[in-house]
Amino acid sequence: xxxxxxxxxxxxxxxxxKGLNECGHVVDHAxxxxxxxxxxxxxEYDVMVIDRMLPHRDxxxxxxxxxxxxxxxxxLILSALGEVDDRVTGLHxxxxxxxxxxxxxxxxxxxxxALTRRNSTTNIEQKLxxxxxxxxxxxxxxxRADKPVHLxxxxxxxxxxxxxxxxxxxxxxxLLEQVWDFYFDPQTNVIDVQISRxxxxxxxxxxxxxxxxxxxxxxxxxxxx
Amino acid sequence: xxxxxFRLFRTTAIRLAVKSILFYGFLLLLVLAALYWVSRSHIDxxxxxxxxxxxxxxxxIFNTSGSLQLINHIATLLRHKDHIYYLQSxxxxxxxxxxxxxxxxxxxxxxxxxxxxxxEDEALPTGFQEDDAYLPVAAIKFSDGSRLLLARNVEQASxxxxxxxxLLEAMGITILFTVFIAVxxxxxxxxxxxxxxxxxxxxxxxxxSQRVPVSHNNDEFDTLxxxxxxxxxxxxxxxxxxxxxTDNIAHDLRSPLTRMRNQMEVTLLEPRSPExxxxxxxxxxxxxxxxxxxxxxxxxxxxxxxxHHRAQLSRINLKQLALDLMDLYTPLSQSKGQSxxxxxxxxxxxFGSRDLLAQSFGNLLENAIKYTPRGGEIKLHIKxxxxxxxxxxxxxxxxxxxxxxxxxxxxxxxxxxxRNTPGNGLGLxxxxxxxxxxxAELVLKDSKPGESNPxxxxxxxxxxx
Numbered sequence: 001x002x003x004x005x006x007x008x009x010x011x012x013x014x015x016x017x018k019g020l021n022e023c024g025h026v027v028d029h030a031x032x033x034x035x036x037x038x039x040x041x042x043x044e045y046d047v048m049v050i051d052r053m054l055p056h057r058d059x060x061x062x063x064x065x066x067x068x069x070x071x072x073x074x075x076l077i078l079s080a081l082g083e084v085d086d087r088v089t090g091l092h093x094x095x096x097x098x099x100x101x102x103x104x105x106x107x108x109x110x111x112x113x114a115l116t117r118r119n120s121t122t123n124i125e126q127k128l129x130x131x132x133x134x135x136x137x138x139x140x141x142x143x144r145a146d147k148p149v150h151l152x153x154x155x156x157x158x159x160x161x162x163x164x165x166x167x168x169x170x171x172x173x174x175l176l177e178q179v180w181d182f183y184f185d186p187q188t189n190v191i192d193v194q195i196s197r198x199x200x201x202x203x204x205x206x207x208x209x210x211x212x213x214x215x216x217x218x219x220x221x222x223x224x225x
Numbered sequence: 226x227x228x229x230x231f232r233l234f235r236t237t238a239i240r241l242a243v244k245s246i247l248f249y250g251f252l253l254l255l256v257l258a259a260l261y262w263v264s265r266s267h268i269d270x271x272x273x274x275x276x277x278x279x280x281x282x283x284x285x286i287f288n289t290s291g292s293l294q295l296i297n298h299i300a301t302l303l304r305h306k307d308h309i310y311y312l313q314s315x316x317x318x319x320x321x322x323x324x325x326x327x328x329x330x331x332x333x334x335x336x337x338x339x340x341x342x343x344x345e346d347e348a349l350p351t352g353f354q355e356d357d358a359y360l361p362v363a364a365i366k367f368s369d370g371s372r373l374l375l376a377r378n379v380e381q382a383s384x385x386x387x388x389x390x391x392l393l394e395a396m397g398i399t400i401l402f403t404v405f406i407a408v409x410x411x412x413x414x415x416x417x418x419x420x421x422x423x424x425x426x427x428x429x430x431x432x433x434s435q436r437v438p439v440s441h442n443n444d445e446f447d448t449l450x451x452x453x454x455x456x457x458x459x460x461x462x463x464x465x466x467x468x469x470x471t472d473n474i475a476h477d478l479r480s481p482l483t484r485m486r487n488q489m490e491v492t493l494l495e496p497r498s499p500e501x502x503x504x505x506x507x508x509x510x511x512x513x514x515x516x517x518x519x520x521x522x523x524x525x526x527x528x529x530x531x532x533h534h535r536a537q538l539s540r541i542n543l544k545q546l547a548l549d550l551m552d553l554y555t556p557l558s559q560s561k562g563q564s565x566x567x568x569x570x571x572x573x574x575x576f577g578s579r580d581l582l583a584q585s586f587g588n589l590l591e592n593a594i595k596y597t598p599r600g601g602e603i604k605l606h607i608k609x610x611x612x613x614x615x616x617x618x619x620x621x622x623x624x625x626x627x628x629x630x631x632x633x634x635x636x637x638x639x640x641x642x643x644r645n646t647p648g649n650g651l652g653l654x655x656x657x658x659x660x661x662x663x664x665a666e667l668v669l670k671d672s673k674p675g676e677s678n679p680x681x682x683x684x685x686x687x688x689x690x
Contacts, residue, residue, distance in 0.1 A: 154552040184583065184584035
């Protein structure tokens with residue numbers, strides 16, 4: 001992916017650059033809001049990572065300018081402000097996702113992949129398929145190898161989210177936010193239990209496992225582990 | 226501090242006294258004016274009657290004894306200081322009296338009735354008023370054509386003076402009395418205030434256990450003292466809480482930081498295999514994860530307690546929120562062999578923050594799942610009444626001893642029995658903070674009082690939206 005990173009903390013930016021490069025991404029970096037906006041308006045990016053508090057022009061203002069210019073590149077906002085209304089104002093300004101510092105690099109990576117994927121898939125699709133697992137979005141039902149998989153409504157949403165992000169790592173926080181609309185840290189392994197239940201419904205009795213655990217990060221729905 | 230006598234003059238009592246003196250002084254002047262006006266007209270009436278009677282008497286003398294006798298009689302009457310007479314013959318000659326001339330400009334009816342009239346100063350006898358005077362005057366015409374004018378010099382000033390003197394004396398006495406009372410009151414107030422002030426100074430000096438003495442009078446000072454003491458109790462509790470939190474933060478953040486630092490330092494002492502480095506880094510990431518959680522929880526509590534979220538409260542359906550939470554936690558409780566049941570009535574709306582309520586109820590459910598043994602039951606109960614909604618999370622775990630129930634809402638409190646389960650001791654503090662933000666009543670009770678596993682019931686009462 002071609003990523004634009006606007007972050008004034010040079011040390012943090014250099015680690016991010018290194019990490020993203022090592023994961024095979026091309027990253028342009030700007031130190032302040034003005035430079036960042038210039039790069040964003042002139043370059044072609046798959047996704048942008050914008051810090052909220054920047055010198056010269058703050059992050060939200062950069063995003064507003066971009067959106068006013070009909071630029072629809074997905075934006076992930078980084079912020080040290082973690083209150084509920086901060087997230088809401090960030091998303092209102094035109095951000096697509098919001099990550100609160102301190103965050104895990106794996107979390108950032110997973111969210112960036114999710115954002116670019118979201119950009120390429122549309123909601124008008126009626127069926128999603130991975131190997132022999134098919135879900136019908138209109139009828140809200142799932143089949144594996146033509147046998148029906150009985151899912152609760154929320155389990156279906158969980159599976160749908162995973163199907164929309166096949167071959168990508170999704171974190172527990174992403175699942176909690178996207179499937180349950182909860183924005184807190186559970187102190188228990190509540191998501192793991194949900195996943196293992198879903199796994200028993202879609203993978204049990206089949207030779208090819210589709211729902212994989214990515215150690216230390218989250219989960220991945222894929223034909224290959 | 227100012228010298229005592231100076232402070233006395235600044236007391237409320239003295240200020241009130243000065244204000245009341247000004248007020249009553251003004252009132253007194255009004256009364257004085259009214260009194261003057263009333264008595265003046267009364268005196269005028271009396272004088273009028275007097276001169277009317279006198280003129281009748283003089284007419285009788287003229288009728289029975291003749292003009293000469295009248296002239297003699299008038300001469301004897303002139304010794305009265307305030308009396309004014311003028312007897313004029315039919316030809317216009319002065320026959321008797323002390324007026325200089327007949328005040329021609331005065332339009333007097335010769336009826337013998339008294340009336341007010343201006344008399345020029347040139348006409349007035351010496352020793353009377355300097356200016357033209359407005360005097361009660363009566364006049365008659367006799368049968369031989371002579372005319373008699375009778376008047377009284379009314380010394381208005383003396384009446385006013387006497388009256389004001391008396392009233393001013395009365396006012397002086399009132400002022401003295403008021404100041405006396407005010408000084409006594411002021412000193413009393415100062416004495417009581419000094420007691421409170423002395424306690425405040427001791428508290429400022431660092432003795433937080435000091436309290437304002439309360440007398441047995443049960444007056445407004447005692448009410449104030451009691452309020453101040455209640456405030457001090459609260460502040461002392463908050464400071465203690467803050468101190469406990471600081472101590473606990475120190476413990477909960479310092480210990481893992483020390484562990485991490487030591488581990489990394491030791492790892493760097495010698496060259497090691499990549500696997501070993503990876504193991505140390507992974508371990509440290511986990512430690513940091515825990516630290517961040519504690520830190521976020523503390524921040525969240527602090528922000529909630531400070532009321533940061535109050536602005537974006539919206540109408541929340543607790544029933545829907547409960548259903549969402551059930552969706553999330555049912556598999557977890559099932560995996561522990563517990564049954565999680567929702568007892569739910571109709572839609573129940575309150576004003577709140579969904580995010581915070583979700584976190585708060587989530588904490589309670591996680592606690593319940595954590596402490597309830599296999600086979601136990603956890604109930605989430607949304608109970609709506611006419612104007613409030615109760616949210617009850619009840620478990621069948623070991624419960625919390627009565628003496629500990631208040632204590633567990635404080636930050637970083639972990640009961641002995643929970644030492645070996647993961648957690649940071651902030652879960653219930655957040656619940657308390659969120660309840661506080663929503664003005665909800667928070668009660669901790671036994672689910673099944675008297676049983677060996679009494680369980681815990683956390684009740685939150687919200688006002689309906």
